[in-house]
Amino acid sequence: MQDRFADKMSDPQARADTRLLGDFTGIYCRGKHRDVGRAPLASDGAALGVYGRTTPVVCAECAELLSYAEQRRALCPKDPKPFCSACDTHCYKPAMRELMRDVMRYAGPRSILHGYAIQGFRHLIESRKARKAAGAQSAADNEG
Ligand SMILES: [Zn+2]
Secondary structure: OOHHHHHHHHOOOHHHHHHHHHHHHHHHHHHHHOOOOOOOOOHHHHOOOOOOOOEEEEHHHHHHHHHHHHHHHHHHOOOOOOOHHHHOOOOOOOHHHHHHHHHHHHHHHHHHOOOOOOHHHHHHHHHHHHHHHHHHHHHHHHHH
């Protein structure tokens, strides 16, 4: 593990963001990858205790996404960090970006049922604002 990663992950906001991604991906994986073998995430973030007592239980694909997302989040150069969906820098590689967008789309609304009302609503509102601000042309771009 890189020192820089551990250092960045000591930031409470980075931990909170990563934990939310873990929760969302856990919801997504439980719903979408029901038939796939799943195990508690064993990533650098998990090793640092970022997920507290609720390490997400995910399949190999979702574990790869989360490990990747941890690194992106930890090494985000923006301060303050915007919501990733509202950011003008697309730091995710396309496949990971697609997958994360699926996760958000699936787990965002459902997260409200799982006790993440505030984060879920904030995410919806920020995404909507960002889409509006982006206008028609880049909205088409964002929607792929
Ligand atoms: Zn999965």
